[in-house]
Amino acid sequence: MVEPKCPECGAVGIEHIVAQDSKEQSDTKDPHFNVAYCNKCGHIYGVFAKVVNRQTSPIW
Numbered sequence: 001m002v003e004p005k006c007p008e009c010g011a012v013g014i015e016h017i018v019a020q021d022s023k024e025q026s027d028t029k030d031p032h033f034n035v036a037y038c039n040k041c042g043h044i045y046g047v048f049a050k051v052v053n054r055q056t057s058p059i060w
C-alpha cells in the first residue's frame with residue numbers, strides 16, 4: 001500500500017488530502033468540480049470532476 005505524499009511539505013497519508021467544492025469560486029461557471037489539496041501547506045494535487053448521476057428522463 002503506497003501512501004500519498006505531498007511534494008511540497010512531505011506530509012504522508014491520505015488524511016492530509018482534503019477535497020473542497022469549487023463552487024465558492026465565483027469565476028467558475030461549472031460548479032461540478034472538486035479541488036484536492038494538502039491540508040498542511042495547501043499544495044493543490046488536482047482538480048477533479050464530480051461524478052454527477054444525472055438520469056436522462058425516459059421518453060414514453
Ligand SMILES: [Zn+2]
Nearest residue numbers: 006009038041
Ligand atoms: Zn503539503
